[in-house]
Amino acid sequence: MTNPAPQPPSQHNKLTKAKLLRRSLFLTLGAAFMAVGLEIFLVPNNIIDGGIVGISIIASHLSHVPLGIFLLLLNLPFLFLGYKQIGKTFALSTLYAVAVMSLGTYLLHPIPPITIDPLLAAVFGGIVLGIGVGMVIRSGGSLDGTEIVAILLSKKSAFSVGEIVMFFNFFILGSAGFVFGWDRAMYSLIAYYIAFKMIDITIEGFDESKAVWIISENAEVIGDAIMHRLGRGVTYLNGEGGFTGGAKKVIFCVITRLEEAKLKSIVEERDPAAFLAVGNIHDVKGGRFKKKDIH
Structure with a gap:
């Protein structure tokens, strides 16, 4: 009995592969933008972001352990929660993006910062961070475990995801004042606000x-x-x-x-x-x- 002639791949499979390739590309670009924003702008100027990223920056500064290690390790428990409660695709996309971001910070760490002006670093670091996070979110992933916790808590409480994230970040950004000084904490707030706005623009686009x-x-x-x-x-x-x-x-x-x-x-x-x-x-x-x- 002869084997039937191989059939060409269906249009559905082509579309699926194209979507997967596009998602992987934007997850990679978004995570790379995030790494650039951290290591080229914020971290050298002792400016932090919110969430797990902010905690990782503080922990790396106090322990002198590379930032990428904390970014990966601190996010792993939340990735497990995301896999169990939100879905496999989201968890795998987030794991990939976090891994790329962690590797990116390690590779970029020896490169000197573009500016040592804290205001310029906060503004442009926030812009680059916001674009990166927005690209990852738009591609179905996340770069911060606190977002996963916020999604899960919002389902069991009267608070929205945004309110829960803001609650976490209030303490994280406030702690920067004790570690880096209160002027750096205020610059961190500027960077966080700009990043928040850029995330919105990146996700919704200018044609919102x-x-x-x-x-x-x-x-x-x-x-x-x-x-x-x-x-x-x-x-x-x-x-x-x-x-x-x-x-x-x-x-x-x-x-x-x-x-x-x-x-x-x-x-x-x-x-x-x-x-x-x-x-x-x-x-x-x-x-x-x-x-x-x-x-």
């Missing part, structure tokens, strides 16, 4: 979607202008005023962050008294969100 609600007597005029000048579709909703009881027409649409200023000017030009509410949204699917060509 925003939901818009507009209540106006000139709803159709404004809606037509949004469709023709922004190329965005609008939906008209029928509402009722809570105080007056009168009928109201509500415009709903979804735009990007970069279009927000233009939309506000459109509304201001046509009805300065219009009610306008803008909110961030994290995911848009279906419908006609894709922008139409404007001629």
